[in-house]
Amino acid sequence: MNDIATRCIDIIAKSKNIPADSISLANTFDELNIDSLDKINISFEVEEAFNIEIPDEALSTLRTVGDMVEGVAKLTTATPSPIPTR
Structure with missing residues (x-):
């Protein structure tokens, strides 16, 4: 499982007070x-x-943990890196 999935599952587990190892992407x-x-x-x-910033309309389309992980992955790759100042 990748870092994004692990972190999302940890957040869900903490929020619902359930063991992270009982949560799958499905x-x-x-x-x-x-x-x-x-x-x-x-x-x-x-x-x-x-x-990142999750669009409000995107929340209604999320049905599974995997949907959330996929959405976060897309948003993190779409977010431009800060431009270094000199």
Whole structure:
């Protein structure tokens, strides 16, 4: 499992107070008892952890842990690196 997946799973596990090793990319948010408010709170944690901004409309399309990991991966590669100042 890659770093993004591990970090996302850790955030979800901490948020729901469940063991991280019981969460897989195939788990749906319904299976993990993650409601819309949980999803918002988890997204804030993920945004902070990866220094990204998740569009509000994207939250409604997330159904599984894998969806979240895939979305974070896309956002982290799309985020331009800071331009170094001289």
